[in-house]
Amino acid sequence: MPVHVLGWKDKLNVQRWFDDAMAEITQNGTTPVDRNCDDKFGQGYINRWKASRKDVCTGGKSTFTCYEHPPHDHGSNIGSLFCTATNLVLAKTEDFLGDVLTKGARYPTPKKGSAQVACKLNVPWSRDQVADQHSDRWLHDALDEVPEAQLDAACSDPARTVDYPVYFVTRMDPTNAFHHFEEVVNFFSALLMYDDKELLKKQGITIVAFDGAPKGFFLELWRRIAYPYRIRFLRERPYPENTCFKQVLIAAMPHRSLYTHFWPGQRTGCRSAVMTGVITWAQELMSDARPEAYSWPDGQHRQNEATVVGRVTWVSRKHFETANRHSFTSWQAQRVIGNEDALVPRLAAAVQEWNSRSCLRNPGGGCRKEPVYFEFGTMELGDHRWYPDQLQILARTSVLMAVHGAGCFNEVWLRRSTSTMIEVLHNSAGNHHYANIAAMIGLPYIDMGSAHDPDTLAARLTQAMDETAVRMAAVHERKMAADKDAAAMLRGG
Template sequence: MRSATFVGLMARCAQSRTQRKGSMAGTAVLLILAIIFIAYGTTPAMSANVTAVRYPVPSHVSKWTDKLQVDKWLDAARAELTKNGSVPLDSSCDQRFGMGYLQRWRDAKKDVCTSGKSTFSCYEHPPANNGQNVGSLFCTATNLILNSNDFLGEVLTQPGTRYPTPKKGSAKVACALRQPLPWARGELEDSHTDRWLYGALEAAPEPEVMDACSDPRRTVSYPVYFVTRMDPTNAFHHFEEVNNLFAALWMYPHKELLQQGITIVAFDGAPAGFFLELWRRIAYPYRIRFLRNRPYPPGTCFKNVLIASMPHRSFYTHFWPGRTTDCRSLFFSGVMQWVHALMADIRPESYTWPDGQHRQNDDTVVGRVTWVSRRHFETANKHTFTGWQTQRMVGNDEDIIAALSSAVMSWNARSCLRDPGAPNCRKLPVYFEFGSMELGDHRWYPDQLMILARTNVLVAIHGAGVFNEVWLRPSTSAVIEVMHNSIGNYHYHNIAAFLGLPYHDMGSARDPSVIADQLRQVLDETAQRMVEEHKRKAAAVAAGGPEATSTLRRLRG
């Protein structure tokens, strides 16, 4: 509309100018300007089969050239776990939760296509400690024809349907399909890959497939990641999908193609969720595509496809129910280093400030205690809760907040910062702020992450909110989990162990004074580590070491 208005104005101006002066040159100049304006406003940023992002991302993401080469983050995790090679990896832990885990998944490859111009292969997730876990398959394909609407089925025709109900032949490949398939349909129960292998996939004549795949107007040439999301509103389950993507990028045999980037396509009826900023950065320069809203034209050929494995049968499920581990995980540490780098503008590993931007009290170390409240969420939704959700409600949130706040204030009062002359005052130059955060009241980015990035002690009732421990810094932080009516669900204990984060289990204690006593003890331990880390970084900055270089600059380098 604005382009048309501009052209009209320019034309009238040109006509007036010509009538007044008879100047053809003036008309030509103005018309050239109009053409330039139209071209700038309407020309796609990239080729026809690319949907490019038209809203800004942080510069460290837009300039990041090897974002999808995840080996560097596994190398960084190895350096951390081995203290730069000075101590060996625990071989048992690495086999279960590190490179052994990834290698077993990669080595469990089975081909669905036996011959032809297309390929379709799947990698079977390693079995869990508590039984066979067939069904979590990561698959790759080349030269795959998709009819989006036929694949989605009831996701389009029956609002509220979460998962696709594909029509046979909605996905086609130019190859002979293995008969029988490597997995019985029952083995793939609860996995979206049964929808591909048994619901949608069909062999098609080679000319039909290759005609589409040789037509640039019908072909998506860059890698595409198809994901069926389980619960994008739940931090725990959402991050299973991030784990699976990281593993998929490591296993993918054509890593050179990832230099083009990868676009994320959601094959489900789930809501958008709360964590799209992370996926936006992963997908850049492409846009996230929700297939139900923006289906591809019928008969679109995808040259290179990655099909995500399903959450709830993943890395996490090795420890549920009732299983714990104290292992560090090279795999999960690598995932989190990658994710922290993606979100480094809001959650940097270290802060640096321009010359002159000093605090008046540079030697003071300020920490934060964050209580993750669920009161608003529980009040609004208690009439729709399942029995499992109802039994996890504590009912005395305000009493807990008051007790924790009082514990922090009394801890601070014993500091020599407050009264240097007091007998037996605490000499550590540390004090803590306290805050309560209802996650649902804040956007994940940037609001939640801004608070979590400054948190040193996270206190929460068992639930997906505890998963936010992954944003803490293990060297200066700790987590306290109140396992209210949730004994045996040790997900967050294990995740803390993977990252080397101090973890404290309160059992089903809901007495505010008991939780407050535990907090005081954790503050003593955490404050000591905070001072040590503060001194280390100050010494590094004074010496002009790595801490003197901004995190974002190091990422780009």
């Protein structure tokens, strides 16, 4: 397990990444916070969620508390619901999972009493209000109150007691990067709200998925979050009967995360301290897949130390579309671009044309002075493992180009300071998922609308390389200067 990425006790100090994001957004406090944006996507978002605390049970030796984020354009349903509990007993895993085990269902169908607390239950929400988050499966189906003596029998037995915190999560669609990362965002937000942060830093937390979904894209990321514990897929590794959990966190369902709470049909343009923080944190957790994790062998870097190598990556769906063309929904079918065989060579040519005008290649009057050149490559996400294959390519990408779809979500793995996202909204106008995420994290973003003519896209790519190269060169120059200063200090010492 690559614990060198982050010390396991430090990685759950999510407040650090949130505070760093606030410092970036406010220019270390010199720029006022946009209160509207902060209320929706920053500290105000966390404050409003935390202020809505309601107790599901009172008195006795257990607690069960939930936090309801205020709704936004969701009718009578509540917003996201995150819950915590102490001294909760899982009576029998098989009774809790139900159809997940017997019928291979995606979501559990728990029996009453499969989750137990020793306190007086008073559920503040109706089943309809929480049904679309599947919180009803806990609050209305599984949870039941038991005598304190029954709780004591389970919680006093070390063989049946889990002392460290456990995060229970129901995953909606872990085969979709956009939706799967919503679970990560909700986890990060939950830890910002969680009162007992010191316990997490001392003991860590394990992840328990209590669904029938596939394991999904970000399994390695979840492994690193859970370390030193193992992730537990409850359908594969049931707990013993009457297992007592001292500290439980129960996730909000992912389709009510921060970046979908206000609907992707609305363009926000807001910076988000929460989203910026969680992206920086996730990149840090996976930093061994990034190029900067590897040092140059002695002498090699000095040959071309001023040169900056970028990459333009076109995210293709051609293999997927060919294999599944007869089973597409109407929504999937209308997003297919039919001219990719002509488009990709034109984009590759645009990159070579751009490189040829650099002073690195053709010194002389009028050449481009930034010491940057770009490689070009296509990437079919379904042909590569997320870790390490996809991440290593994405981490070297300076300009990411993709047709609207979950592949665009990989913009979150780019370096914000030296990268650009170009989205082709082919027959997908009005879907601002990735424009909003780019705005939240401060990533330059280009909306190509439905334009997919090769020459039009090549021209816009050229402009993007012009703009991105300036930022890449400036960052590299600062890094070289810092390295020289550090070397000089060592020599002086």
